[in-house]
Amino acid sequence: MIFPIRTTVGQEQMVVDILGAKISKEDLNIYSIAVVPGIKGYILLEADNEITVRRGITDTPHIRGSGIVKGAVNINDLSSLLESKPLMKTLQEGQLVEIISGPFKGDKAKITRVNAAKEEVTVELQEAAVKIPVTIKAENVKILQ
Numbered sequence: 001m002i003f004p005i006r007t008t009v010g011q012e013q014m015v016v017d018i019l020g021a022k023i024s025k026e027d028l029n030i031y032s033i034a035v036v037p038g039i040k041g042y043i044l045l046e047a048d049n050e051i052t053v054r055r056g057i058t059d060t061p062h063i064r065g066s067g068i069v070k071g072a073v074n075i076n077d078l079s080s081l082l083e084s085k086p087l088m089k090t091l092q093e094g095q096l097v098e099i100i101s102g103p104f105k106g107d108k109a110k111i112t113r114v115n116a117a118k119e120e121v122t123v124e125l126q127e128a129a130v131k132i133p134v135t136i137k138a139e140n141v142k143i144l145q
Contacts, residue, residue, distance in 0.1 A: 001072035002046050003053045009041040011062040016043060018060055028056045036078075042069070044078070087138055088116045097123065097141040104134065108144065 007015045012035045023030045030053065032046040041064075047053045050071060057067045091097075095111045109123035112133055119138045124131045 001049065002044055002075060002078065003050065003072055004069040005043050005045055005053070005057060005067050006064045006069055007041055007043055008062040008064060012041070012043050015060060015062050018062075019045075019056060022060065023056060026056070028052055030056050044073075088114070088119060090143065091121055091138055091141070096126075096144040097121075098144055099123070099136065099140060100142050101140045102136060104136075109134070109141075111141075114138075 005015075016033050016035055019030070019033055022028075023033075028047070029049075030045055030047040034044040034046075036042070036044060045053050045056070047056070050068065053068060057063050060067075091111060091114050093111050093114060097109055097111060099105055099107050099109060104125060108126045110126060111121050111123055113122040115121070115135075120135050121138050121141060122133050122135045123141070124133055
């Protein structure tokens with residue numbers, strides 16, 4: 001069974017490290033721990049039952065509230081979050097994106113061209129007075145719409 005655990009945002013990896021050490025010391029039946037990149041403030045634990053999970057997360061720093069969110073979750077409910085999609089297949093002309101690195105970091109832009117071979121996109125900055133096309137690496141954009 002998989003249990004979502006609520007953590008302090010930004011401290012997910014620290015919680016995983018602490019739980020990993022605790023599990024090996026106490027020999028708990030927790031089989032895996034995962035940090036899902038798209039979900040901030042949560043980790044996933046795979047264990048045999050809820051009591052084992054509660055024993056494992058007791059007195060662990062950065063676990064918020066009671067820890068477990070609404071009991072076990074079905075793996076089919078998480079499949080869309082866990083499957084990786086190639087970046088270039090998700091980018092399309094006309095999409096609104098945010099630039100996440102480089103000199104235009106934080107600016108919103110609209111994709112005007114996608115070059116899958118070079119893994120680049122050409123965008124037009126939305127807030128610019130003059131619409132000048134800028135070509136950047138596709139990994140430097142985050143899809144907004």
